[in-house]
Amino acid sequence: MSRQDNKNTLSFVQPEPNGPWATYLSQVDQTMPYLGDLARWAETLRRPKRCLIVEIPVELDDGTIAHFEGYRVQHNLSRGPGKGGVRFHPDVTLQEVMALAAWMTIKNAAVNLPYGGAKGGVRIDPSRFSRREIEKITRRYTSEIGLIIGPDKDIPAPDVNTNSQIMAWMMDTYSMNVGAAATGVVTGKPLQLGGSLGRVKATGRGVFVVGREAAGWSRMPIDGARVAIQGFGNVGSSAAELFVAHGARLVAVQDHTGTLFNAEGLDCAGLAAHAATHGGIAGFAGGEPIPDEQFWDVESDILIPAALESQITAERAQRIKARMVLEGANGPCTKDGDQVLNDRGILVVPDVIANAGGVTVSYFEWVQDFSSFFWTEDEINVRLDKILVGAFKHIWDTAAQHQISLRTAAFVVACTRVLQARAERGLYP
Numbered sequence: 001m002s003r004q005d006n007k008n009t010l011s012f013v014q015p016e017p018n019g020p021w022a023t024y025l026s027q028v029d030q031t032m033p034y035l036g037d038l039a040r041w042a043e044t045l046r047r048p049k050r051c052l053i054v055e056i057p058v059e060l061d062d063g064t065i066a067h068f069e070g071y072r073v074q075h076n077l078s079r080g081p082g083k084g085g086v087r088f089h090p091d092v093t094l095q096e097v098m099a100l101a102a103w104m105t106i107k108n109a110a111v112n113l114p115y116g117g118a119k120g121g122v123r124i125d126p127s128r129f130s131r132r133e134i135e136k137i138t139r140r141y142t143s144e145i146g147l148i149i150g151p152d153k154d155i156p157a158p159d160v161n162t163n164s165q166i167m168a169w170m171m172d173t174y175s176m177n178v179g180a181a182a183t184g185v186v187t188g189k190p191l192q193l194g195g196s197l198g199r200v201k202a203t204g205r206g207v208f209v210v211g212r213e214a215a216g217w218s219r220m221p222i223d224g225a226r227v228a229i230q231g232f233g234n235v236g237s238s239a240a241e242l243f244v245a246h247g248a249r250l251v252a253v254q255d256h257t258g259t260l261f262n263a264e265g266l267d268c269a270g271l272a273a274h275a276a277t278h279g280g281i282a283g284f285a286g287g288e289p290i291p292d293e294q295f296w297d298v299e300s301d302i303l304i305p306a307a308l309e310s311q312i313t314a315e316r317a318q319r320i321k322a323r324m325v326l327e328g329a330n331g332p333c334t335k336d337g338d339q340v341l342n343d344r345g346i347l348v349v350p351d352v353i354a355n356a357g358g359v360t361v362s363y364f365e366w367v368q369d370f371s372s373f374f375w376t377e378d379e380i381n382v383r384l385d386k387i388l389v390g391a392f393k394h395i396w397d398t399a400a401q402h403q404i405s406l407r408t409a410a411f412v413v414a415c416t417r418v419l420q421a422r423a424e425r426g427l428y429p
Contacts (some may be wrong), residue, residue, distance in 0.1 A: 003316035006256070008046060013095060020099035020309050026335045031411040034402060038132040038419040045105075045415060048098050049116075050074040054144035056122065058136045060129070068124050068137060072145040075117040076423040081152055082118030083108055083359060085159025085188075086141075086166070088134075092121035096309070103330055104359070109414035111391045113363050119144065119153045126161050138166050142173040149174065151184035151370075157362050158188040162253050167279055168193055170227075177370055184369040187362035196365035198380040199358075203328070204238020204306075207358015209385055211243070211302060211326045213392045214349045214406075220301060220323060221249030227301040228322070230254045231307030232281055235328045235355065237272045239304055244268040252298040253287070255280050255307075259295045260287030296320055305332035306355075312337040320346065327351035341404055350407035352414065360384055 015022035028045050035042060039331025052323070058066040071094055074082040084104035097119050105117025122141055126134055148154055159169055164301035167186045171193060174185045183194035198205075215222055225248045229236045232255045240250050260266060267286045274284045282289075299321040305311050306328030312320070317333070317340035324347045327333070331351060333341065341348050362386055368374045375383075399409035 004111040013098075016095055018310065019095055019311075019337065021095040021102075021245075021391065023331060023333075023335050024099045024102045027407065028415070030408050031415050034408075034412045035415060036421060038416060040163035041419045041422045042415070044076065044078075044422055045102070045380045045418065048073050048075045048101060049077055050148065050355065051094065051098065051235055052145055052148060052356070053094065054141065055089045056137055058133065058140055060133055060308075065098070068122055068141075069143045070120070070122040070144060071097045071217075072120040072154070072156075073097045073101040073118060073150060074117075074148065075154070076105040076418060077116035078418055078425060079116055080114040081150075082154035083113070083115035083157070083362065084117055084119040085157045086120035086162050086170075087160035087285070088122050088124050088137075088166075088375055089160050090123060090418045091124040092123040095188050098119045099309070100330055103352060105418060106411060106414040107356050107359060108360070109417040110352050110395065110410045111356045111360055112417065113154075113359065115363070118156075119159075120156055121159075123266055128202065128330065134166075135169055139173045142170045144175060146174055146177055146202040149185060151182055151366075155184065155362075155366060156186045159357070164188055164190045164195060167195075171286070184366055187365040189365070190427075194365070194369045196361055196368055196380065197360045197375070197377040198384070199365055200234065201241075202384065203235045203355050203358030203380070204240075205242060205384065206360065206388055207239040207306070207326060207328045207354055207356065208242035208246075209237065209241060209388045210349060210354045210392050211304075211324070212246070213389055214324060214326070214347065214396075215302070216345060217396055218324065220252060224249070226251045226299065227297070227304065228252040228298050229304045229306055229328075230295060230311060231305065231329060232271070232275055233306070235322045236304065236306035237268075237275070237356075239306065239328060240268050241272070248302070251300055252290075252295060253281055254292060254295045257282035259290050259292050260284060261290045261298060262287040269415045302326055304328045310334050313341050317344070322346060324349060327354045330355065340409065348405065348407060350410050352386075352410050353395055353406075356391070357384055357388060 025211035052072045054070045101119035108115040167189045188196040252261045296316045303322035312333040314336035317337040326349045
């Protein structure tokens with residue numbers, strides 16, 4: 001029997017078939033043939049460094065006591081402090097947070113930011129609770145994970161159903177507990193608390209920049225391109241705005257309230273205003289409502305999944321009529337769905353580079369907080385574009401060199417950097 005007979009497994013959790021953690025592990029496995037001598041360290045990529053599960057008891061407005069479950073996972077800290085968002089969602093699970101933390105490790109390394117990967121979440125439907133209740137839950141969660149976060153340890157940020165207000169409460173709670181204003185403990189904060197210009201639209205801007213580069217290398221003009229977007233929150237709407245500004249047509253949009261189609265192009269600004277007013281795109285007069293599942297049958301040039309993970313299954317991937325899938329969400333393709341897209345010759349621009357704009361500007365915010373010197377939005381956008389363009393070019397060249405997909409190339413670049421840091425640091429003790 002091998003002296004290491006539990007390889008690829010964790011004693012406390014088995015990967016759910018087609019779940020996000022299983023998808024991540026399969027992506028690491030595909031990277032192994034390209035790591036050379038560094039492959040001996042690869043097991044560190046298959047195991048989170050630290051998983052914290054916390055109970056969050058809160059007194060609700062009606063006087064009852066409710067209990068929620070929260071998580072903070074630090075996947076790898078070899079290249080720097082943990083970095084990754086916090087989501088509030090009723091379907092949050094440990095395996096999901098583990099996968100999201102691992103993808104943050106890859107994303108930060110792929111863009112060459114000085115961070116490791118982390119992620120957090122609370123299993124809750126925030127729409128069912130008052131603002132005061134959400135504040136209590138946020139503050140108690142922050143106190144519980146305060147053991148492992150900090151400006152030089154692990155820096156949370158907004159994610160699904162969290163925003164700058166949530167980050168303000170997290171920053172204040174942590175600061176009260178340590179006895180000093182610690183603006184750098186989170187990013188995505190309001191401007192008056194050390195937030196950065198350009199942060200709100202950074203992820204969507206990054207999706208556009210990377211999509212523009214991928215289209216350019218693929219000889220696909222943006223002007224006149226048909227774009228379909230799943231998810232019209234901060235990421236999807238910001239990406240849509242930029243694509244439309246550069247001549248693309250927004251032909252289909254789907255969010256939690258429904259799906260709209262217009263072959264001539266939806267009015268992006270009008271749709272965004274409607275969604276902001278009504279809480280979703282349903283009821284917007286400028287598009288034809290279609291059944292949600294028909295979204296995957298819409299003919300487009302660029303399909304942007306910008307909602308939740310595991311949306312593009314093998315069955316949906318067979319139906320997609322797009323030249324490029326640009327992943328605005330984290331892990332939107334299952335393992336089988338990704339394989340079908342590759343087999344069909346559809347270019348997949350992976351999440352770990354496509355949606356890296358948010359964490360890149362979070363890095364800028366963190367740097368500005370440490371220096372107490374803040375940049376203009378134009379300076380931030382120029383720096384963001386330069387980093388993403390360079391990172392994408394390196395991944396594109398790696399894919400061409402090894403004749404592999406962009407996803408595997410991104411993992412090769414990122415895993416090489418992470419494992420080089422692991423090897424050079426060595427083991428303690």
